[in-house]
Amino acid sequence: xxxxxxxxxxxxxxxxxxxxxxxxxxxxxxxxxxxxxxxxxxxxxxxxxxxxxxxxxxxxxxxxxxxxxxxxxxxxxxxxxxxxxxxxxxxxxxxxxxxx
Numbered sequence: 654x655x656x657x658x659x660x661x662x663x664x665x666x667x668x669x670x671x672x673x674x675x676x677x678x679x680x681x682x683x684x685x686x687x688x689x690x691x692x693x694x695x696x697x698x699x700x701x702x703x704x705x706x707x708x709x710x711x712x713x714x715x716x717x718x719x720x721x722x723x724x725x726x727x728x729x730x731x732x733x734x735x736x737x738x739x740x741x742x743x744x745x746x747x748x749x750x751x752x753x
Contacts, residue, residue, distance in 0.1 A: 659684070666742070672707030674712050682716050685738055691719040705742060713740070739743035 661684045665697065668676040685692070692713050696705040706722035713720040720740075726732040 672712075673708055678712070678716055685716075685718065689718060689737045691721060691736075692738045692740050693732055694720050694722045695739065695741040696722055696724055709740065709742065 661680065663674070664678050666675040668674055674681065676716075682695065694706055694709045694713075696702040696709065699705040702722065702724045706720070706724065710722070718738075723729045723732050
């Protein structure tokens with residue numbers, strides 16, 4: 654993961670009347686482009702991480718990207734190191750307890 658980093662900030666996952674990430678899905682596709690094939694998801698914002706990851710996975714797969722959830726990884730630090738892109742759900746909830 655050497656080299657410059659780029660950051661796309663999305664302040665909310667839904668807008669009234671829309672679906673999950675529906676309001677920003679074109680920005681996500683444009684930002685990730687065609688080179689990125691898989692996205693690493695950090696679902697620590699919600700207690701039901703499996704359901705949260707399932708929701709994110711469905712959306713990202715509909716956009717043409719595979720999604721791996723860090724909570725399913727046996728080595729989360731290595732998952733971050735190897736990731737092509739990282740999507741963090743509710744960033745401000747990321748806790749040091751997770752070792753990241």
